[in-house]
Amino acid sequence: MNTTTGLAGMILSMAAGGAWAQSPRVPPPADVAYPGTIRLEVDATDIQRHIFRVHEEIPVAPGKLTLLYPAWLPGKHAPRGPIDKLAGLVTSANGHRLEWQRDPLDVYAFHLDIPQGVDTLSVDFQYLSPQEPAQGRVVMTPDMLNLQWDAVALYPAGHAARRITFAPSVKLPGGWHYAGALDLPAGATPNEPASDGVARFKPVDFETLVDSPLFAGRHFKRIELAGNAPVHLNLFADAARFLAATPAQLKLHENLVVQARKLFGSQHYDHYDFLLALTNQLGGIGLEHSRSSENSGDPGYFTEWDKHAPGRGLLPHEFTHSWNGKFRRPVGSATANYNVPMDDGLLWVYEGQTQYWGFVLAARSGLWSSEQTRDALALVAATYADNRPGFAWRNVQDTTQDPIIAARRALPYRNWQMSEDYYSAGQLIWLAVDAKLRELTGDKRSLDDFARAFFGIDDGSWAISTYDFDDVVAALDGVAHHDWARFLRERIDGHAPPLDGLAASGWKLVYRDKPSAFEKANQGGRRGWDYSASLGFVVGGKDGRISDVCWDGAAFNAGVTPTSTIVAVNGRAWSNDELDDAITAAVGSTAPIELLLKDGNLYRSVRLDYHGGLRFPHLERIEGSADRLSAILAPR
CATH class of the missing domain: 2.60.40.3650 (Immunoglobulin-like)
Structure with a gap:
C-alpha cells in the first residue's frame, strides 16, 4: 500500500x-x-x-x-x-x-x-x-x-x-x-x-x-x-x-x-x-x-x-x-492505528456527500430511474419537512458525534433526539451546493467539477489523502467564487432543516393520497409505514408496533408513545390498510380516529382529531424554474 x-x-x-x-x-x-x-x-x-x-x-x-x-x-x-x-x-x-x-x-x-x-x-x-x-x-x-x-x-x-x-x-x-x-x-x-x-x-x-x-x-x-x-x-x-x-x-x-x-x-x-x-x-x-x-x-x-x-x-x-x-x-x-480516537466532525462530507453521490450514481447508472430517484429524494425531503423537530435544539454538525453517543442503538424519540442526520441532511446540503454552483456559473459548472478536482487527484493511488474544512471550501471556490465557508456553516450549524436546495434545483415537495411505487416498495420493510405527515408517527412493522412519534405532534399530545402497538383502528383489527381507510374516511367527518393501543400488559384507547387525509411525499416541478435536478441525474 x-x-x-x-x-x-x-x-x-x-x-x-x-x-x-x-x-x-x-x-x-x-x-x-x-x-x-x-x-x-x-x-x-x-x-x-x-x-x-x-x-x-x-x-x-x-x-x-x-x-x-x-x-x-x-x-x-x-x-x-x-x-x-x-x-x-x-x-x-x-x-x-x-x-x-x-x-x-x-x-x-x-x-x-x-x-x-x-x-x-x-x-x-x-x-x-x-x-x-x-x-x-x-x-x-x-x-x-x-x-x-x-x-x-x-x-x-x-x-x-x-x-x-x-x-x-x-x-x-x-x-x-x-x-x-x-x-x-x-x-x-x-x-x-x-x-x-x-x-x-x-x-x-x-x-x-x-x-x-x-x-x-x-x-x-x-x-x-x-x-x-x-x-x-x-x-x-x-x-x-x-x-x-x-x-x-x-x-x-x-x-x-x-x-x-x-x-x-x-x-x-x-x-x-x-x-x-x-x-x-x-x-x-x-x-x-x-x-x-x-x-x-x-x-x-x-x-x-x-x-x-x-x-x-x-x-x-x-x-x-x-x-x-x-x-x-x-x-x-485518518488515525495511525485502531486504538486512537477519531474526530468525526467532517462526517457531513465523508457520509453526507457520499449519500448525495449514491443517489446520483444510482440514477446515472440506471439502477434507479430518474423517477425512482426523485421519489427517493422526496422521502428524504419529507423526513426533514415533517419529522425532525430536533433541529430546534441540535444541528447537523452536532449529529456527527452520534456514532459515539448512540452507537446506532434504537432511540426513544428519533425525530427529537436526532441521530446521524449528517447522512441525509448532509445529502440535502450538497444538493444545495450543487444547485448554487450551477446558478453561479450559468449551469456551466457543478459539483461534478468539485468531485473531479477534490477526489480525482492521484489517479491509481489509494494512499490516504487527508483534508479539513478549509480544503473543502478552497476546492469549492476553485469551481466558482463564493463565500462557501458561510454557505456551509449556515446549513451545518443552523437550526432549520436544509431544504433550500430542492427549490434551487427546480422542484418542490408535495403530498398526494397515494404513495409512489418506490415508497410502496419501501413500506413494511426497514422504513415501515410513515404517517409523520398525517397522524404524526411511524409504524415500524406488520405487527403494528409504533417505532417513532413526532415530538409535540398530534399523536404525541394525544398520548401515543413509541413501542406502543396498535391493536385496533376504529374497533377493527390493526392492519396498515385499515389505518389508511380510517384516515381517508375521516376527511369528510368530524369524528376522531380511535386507536386501541397495547403498552406491555395494558390496553388503552386514544382519539386523534385528524381530518387531513393520507399524505405521501412526491416531488413536483416548479413552473418557470431551471430543471437542475434532471441535469444532475442525467448519465454522463
Whole structure:
C-alpha cells in the first residue's frame, strides 16, 4: 500500500486529544516498522456454533509488550470493536504459558512481559460471533460468512498499523468459495481455498488487512464488470436460485463503474470487489473499503427485481466511498492505528456527500430511474419537512458525534433526539451546493467539477489523502467564487432543516393520497409505514408496533408513545390498510380516529382529531424554474 500522507503530524494530533484518553501504559503509535511478520490463522469452519478460532505467531523481543484489539473501526466512526466477543485468550512461548494482564483503563489493551530467550509469542483465542441479532450482527450462517479481520486479530501497540505486517489465512468449510480484495500468492486459485481448505494470502500491512474483509459461502457467483481496472461483483446467496441475474441487470451494475469513473476522473484501487450477500440470514451491512465493499440485500435482489428498487441504492453509496472516505479522508478520521480516537466532525462530507453521490450514481447508472430517484429524494425531503423537530435544539454538525453517543442503538424519540442526520441532511446540503454552483456559473459548472478536482487527484493511488474544512471550501471556490465557508456553516450549524436546495434545483415537495411505487416498495420493510405527515408517527412493522412519534405532534399530545402497538383502528383489527381507510374516511367527518393501543400488559384507547387525509411525499416541478435536478441525474 502507498504511504499515508502527513502520518507523523497525524499521529501527534490524534494521540493528543479525543473523547477517549489512552491509558499511559499503552504506547502511542509511532511511524516505525514492527520487526518481522505476524502469522494469523483463522479457522472459520465451526459454522454451527458461529465460532472463529484464531492462532497468531508474533515475533517478539524480551521486555514489555502490549497487544491491542481494534476499537475504533473505519467506517463505523466509533469505538465499536466487539471486544465482548473475544474469549479464551491464551498467550504462550516455548511451550510455556505467559500470563497477560488487561489494562484497567483500556479494556482493548493486554500487557505482557516477554522473558529472555523468547522470540515468538503464540496467541490463541476465539471470536464468539453472534448467534442471534440481539447479540449483535450475525456474521455466520449455514450458507455463508463475513470475515472482518479486525474482529480476529490482536496487534502490537507502539506502531502505526501500516507498519505492521501480517501473513493471513483462513480455513473455510468444505465446498465453499470466497471473495475479497486481498492479493493471492503465486499459483493460488482465485476464490477457492487450497486442497486443505485454507485460503492463504500474500503478506500485507495491518491497515490493508483490516480494509480487506472477505465473504465466503456455498452459493457463489463472480461477475466481471467494466472499468479501467478489474472490478468484480461477487454474489453470495442463501440458495443458488437467488444468483440468477439477467444480462440487463448486470449491465446496470457495469454502468455504475463506468459512471463513477466519469464522475471522478480517476480510480483509487488496482482492483475492486463488490461483496454482495443476498440473504435474510446474515446480518445486514453496508461498509466501505478502498478496494472492496461489504453489502447485503434481499434474497430477491435479482429474482424479484421490481420489488426491491430501494435496496439498489446501497452499492452506489459504498462504491463512492472508495473516493470519498477511504482515499480522501477527514484528517480526524485518518488515525495511525485502531486504538486512537477519531474526530468525526467532517462526517457531513465523508457520509453526507457520499449519500448525495449514491443517489446520483444510482440514477446515472440506471439502477434507479430518474423517477425512482426523485421519489427517493422526496422521502428524504419529507423526513426533514415533517419529522425532525430536533433541529430546534441540535444541528447537523452536532449529529456527527452520534456514532459515539448512540452507537446506532434504537432511540426513544428519533425525530427529537436526532441521530446521524449528517447522512441525509448532509445529502440535502450538497444538493444545495450543487444547485448554487450551477446558478453561479450559468449551469456551466457543478459539483461534478468539485468531485473531479477534490477526489480525482492521484489517479491509481489509494494512499490516504487527508483534508479539513478549509480544503473543502478552497476546492469549492476553485469551481466558482463564493463565500462557501458561510454557505456551509449556515446549513451545518443552523437550526432549520436544509431544504433550500430542492427549490434551487427546480422542484418542490408535495403530498398526494397515494404513495409512489418506490415508497410502496419501501413500506413494511426497514422504513415501515410513515404517517409523520398525517397522524404524526411511524409504524415500524406488520405487527403494528409504533417505532417513532413526532415530538409535540398530534399523536404525541394525544398520548401515543413509541413501542406502543396498535391493536385496533376504529374497533377493527390493526392492519396498515385499515389505518389508511380510517384516515381517508375521516376527511369528510368530524369524528376522531380511535386507536386501541397495547403498552406491555395494558390496553388503552386514544382519539386523534385528524381530518387531513393520507399524505405521501412526491416531488413536483416548479413552473418557470431551471430543471437542475434532471441535469444532475442525467448519465454522463
